[in-house]
Amino acid sequence: MPYADAGGGIRIFYTDDGAGDGPPVLLVHGWGADSHQWAWHIDALAAERRVLAVDLRGHGYSTVPDEGNTPRAMAGDLAALLGGLGVPEVIAVGHSMGGQIVSILAVEHPSLVSALVAVDPGYGMPPELAEGFPKMIAALRSEHANDAAVEIDRWCTNRDTPAVIRRWHRRRLYGMPPHVLAQAFEAMFALPDSIGVRPASAAYLARRTCPVLSLWADPARAAWEEPLLTHPKSAVVVWPGASHRLHEERPAEFVELLRGWW
Secondary structure (H helix, E strand, C coil): CCEEEEECCEEEEEEEECCCCCCCEEEECCCCCCHHHHCCCHHHHHCCCCEEEECCCCCCCCCCCCCCCCHHHHHHHHHHHHHHHCCCCEEEEEECHHHHHHHHHHHHCHHHEEEEEEECCCCCECHHHHCCHHHHHHHHCCCCHHHHHHHHHHHHCCCCCCHHHHHHHHHHHHCCCHHHHHHHHHHHHCCCCCCCECCHHHHHHCCCCCCEEEEECCHHHHHHHHHHCCCCCCEEEECCCCCCCHHHHCHHHHHHHHHHHC
């Protein structure tokens, strides 16, 4: 399987499937997962387009650095990957933390992102929810970090989430390097340049100039983001009753949503 040199000793694992007209699709997983998260979707998408699925630094088969496991660094790795592959632009699809990462990619490297899909993204957290993040970060820095990560992940599913999806993510989280979990979570929500919590989210996301398809499980967070999407081809979609893993729970419907939008 291919690896890409992202600089600074970082090697990014990725898969490259399919072909077709139009920009390739770049699939970016969430916190504590890896590119296997897209196993439900790659074949269907690759029937029409080239599909790149990556393991972010610190995750999966990619390099695990001691420091720098942040969304901004991960977005920089993606820019290096695309440059190395000679890919001028992509449709960037990101789930959870991946939604934050592809948004950073679109803001900092706008020529690389022709369109963006944010899947229940890891931004726009209300301040009252963010009050609990320092305690979570402390738990992720403790000797029971992986247990803490699994506990945090409980809010990502609901009673209708298939057991196989729950089990897959639980196993991934228990296999994650604890320092990566802590660094990435803190950088998403609690550092001075974090964009995961309002109002910092709004100020940063308003800088996205490409079309954005935003898919949410929570109608309130969807309504919050809608005014930030200024491109006329942007759209906000809500799947009531879905969990944070909505694209894994309803993969065929998710693929059809992407096809219909792009």
